[in-house]
Amino acid sequence: MTEKKKKVIIMFIAEAPGSTNNHFYLKNTNLFRAMRAAFEQAFGKFSSADDFLDFFNKSGSVLDHLYPLGKETSVNLTPYAARQLADRMRLIQPKHVIILMKRIAPDVKKAAIDAGASPSEILTTAYPAGSERNRQVFINDISTWLRHMIDNL
DSSP states (O other): OOOOOOOOSEEEEESOOOOSSSOGGGTOSHHHHHHHHHHHHHHOOOSSHHHHHHHHHHTTEEEEESSTTSOOOOGGGHHHHHHHHHHHHHHHOOSEEEESOGGGHHHHHHHHHHTTOOGGGEEEOOOSOSSHHHHHHHHHHHHHHHHHHOOOO
16 A cells, blocks of 8 residues: 655744754744734634644645754755755645745745746745744734635644
């Protein structure tokens, strides 16, 4: 029996994962809390962090990073990181790409377009850290977009 490939509706792209102790999929980062708030604003409350993460996965959402092995300080590595991201996008073929930081948007947009994404399906929002305003912009943008991107939930 072959395993059915998961259909990815939304590929969220952030700059870099947290440390080994702090990571979105460990449910203990600002990004996780803001993403949960955005999904709750769009779809209603979740009973637990695990319940939200299960919904996130089943909805066809994934989180990836421009720098999946950690934030790089050398600008010279950004083109390489963007090519690697484009390769992952080609494999996943997300319907929508949401960039979670304005500063990385040009590199991620190029990667997404190189991977075949339609420019109209690539959106960018603020990263939900640094200020309450960024957090609110993130939550409002994501919750609004989710209502239009995820069907039948």
